[in-house]
Amino acid sequence: MNTKKWHGHATSVAVVGCTALALTVTGTTAQAAKPRDPARQTLAANDGWASYGTGTTGGAAADADHVYTVTTWAEFKAALADGGSAPKIIKVKGTIDAVSEGCDAFAADGYDFDAYLAKYSPEAWGLDTDLSAEPDDSPEGLRRTSAANQDKAIKATVPANTTIIGIGKDAGFKGASLQIKAVDNVIVRNLAFESPVDCFPQWDPTDGDNGNWNSEYDTAVVYGSTHVWLDHNTFTDGAHPDSAAPTYFGMLYQQHDGELDIVRGADYVTASWNVFADHDKTILIGNSDSESTAAGDRGHLKVTFHHNLFSDLVERAPRVRFGQVDSYNNHFVANDDYAYSFGIGKESQLVAEHNAFTLPEGVSAAKVLKRWNVSPLTAADNYVNGEAVDLIAVHNAEIPAEALESGAGWTPTLRTKVDPAKAVPGIVDHCAGSGRLS
Incomplete structure (x- = not known):
């Protein structure tokens, strides 16, 4: 028996036997039928939006030449690039650090953070002019070059028909940004992600x-892709929480972006049995209200979240624009920094049902929903404390003043057996996250 603690929320973790627990408590068979090798497991029928149409099989059909075991960042990127879109399985062993040489390895010659602070302080620069016109040899220009170096180094492009899966209980990535862009049929499972800094x-x-300070690099981005299954992963800020970040110019020196973004017409995504913890702006579905992006997002962004643990987050679990998003059987555990869970954005059609919320004393259930735009939603059979x-x-x-309207206008049908909301904390807290794929 392990004990896992998410910033004040302690849970006894039955690492072995989560499938048995789910079967005992709920009677569901969704996790029972699977091949012996989890790397070849495909998404079950009716398991969320990613099961729609052709379903999600990832690299299950990979031949022996396209099954890789990787232990370094270079090996991982090489495996992704090998074989194009032929079905492939990449098994990750241990923790792979995409920034093992540290931030200094990306810094352009002559870049000096103290010089940057001195030139662009509000006292010296003011607050009326942005830095976009600064030349390449300026502190901002050198920062741009340094940022481009990091961008190239830490982003990993995932091809179609790929399964990426952690082996054992300690597999994962530090400082990496998975780019699932304009491809179909990807599975990511059993990995612990420490958010890129x-x-x-x-x-x-x-x-x-x-x-304000603005940062880049989401832990995972689903950009214009279809049929993506994210399962039994853990997303945290790890050793670099925002609470430890300094302030400059009176503002938090923000070094994190999102844990998961699903944007630019992405479709048919299922996120199941994951842990999203210790983060501010966590999940974004649809990245803009502008008509230039809306044209590609309308009718898309269909996403299912089920049996995930959202622990000690500030906001965006998720924030939704346009999409038909189904969120059921999730457990939300808040602390005193809590802003909201569900962000109701432009033309969103959120269904949030059969979820459980654990809120601290003094935090009202009225904060669970946040209205950014007038978009009806369905929110039935939810339990708070x-x-x-x-x-x-x-x-x-x-x-x-921010009244919400009931009735999302659609009824989800792609669900495995729905657990009673009261039972959700016991099931999810024991079985969600990496290292618990049984």
């Missing part, structure tokens, strides 16, 4: 009233 955030004096709560009603009662 942006070594060279940009100061934008014009962002807000006081300026063990009691049934109408999330829309309590939100509207306490925040009438």
Whole structure:
């Protein structure tokens, strides 16, 4: 028996036997029928949006020449590039660090952070002009070059028909950004991801009233891709939480972006049995309200979240634009920094049902939903601290200026057996995350 603690939320973890637990508690058979090698497991029928149409098989059909075991970042990137879009399985052994040489390895000749701070401080530069016109040999120009070096080094492009799976209980990545872009049929399972740290955030004096630091690099990006299954992974900020970050110019020196972004017309995604923990802006579905992106997002961004643990997050679990998003049987555990879980964005059609929320004393259930745009949603059979709560009603009662409308306009059908909301914390806390794929 292991004990896993997510910043104040301790859970006894039955690492072995999660499938048996799910079967005992719920009677579901979705996890029972699987091939002996988890690397060749495909997504079960009706298991969320990623099962729609052709389903999601990843690299299950890979021949022996396209099965790889990798232990370094260079080996991993080479395996991704080998064989094009032929079915492939990449088994990750141990923890792979994409930034093992440290941030200094990416710095351009002459880059000096102290010089950057001196030139662009509000006292010296002001807050009226951004830095986009700064020449290449300026502190900002050298920062741009340094950032481009990091960008090239830490991003890994995932081809179609690929399964990436961790071997054992300690497999994962530090500082990496998986790019699942414009491809079909990808599976990512049993991996612990420590969010990439942006070594060279940009100061934008014009962002807000006081300026702001902006960072790049999501842990995983699903960009214009289809049929993607993310299962039994753990996403955290690891050794670099925002709480440990310094401030410059009176603003947090932000070095993290999102843990998972699903954008630019991506479709048919299932995220199941994952842990998303210790992060601020966690999951974004649809990245802009602008008509230039809306044209490609309308009718797409169909995503299912089920049996995930969202622990000690600030916001975006997820924030939704346009998509038909089904979120059921998830457990949300908040702390005092909590802002909201579900962000209701432009033309979104969110269904949030049969979920459990554990909120600290003094944090109202009205905060679970956050309205960015007027978009109806369905929110039924949700429990807060063990009691049934109408999330829309309590939100509207306490925040009438941002009233929400009920009725997402569609009914999810691609679900495995739905567990009782009261049972969700016991099931999810024991079985979600990397190292618990049984």
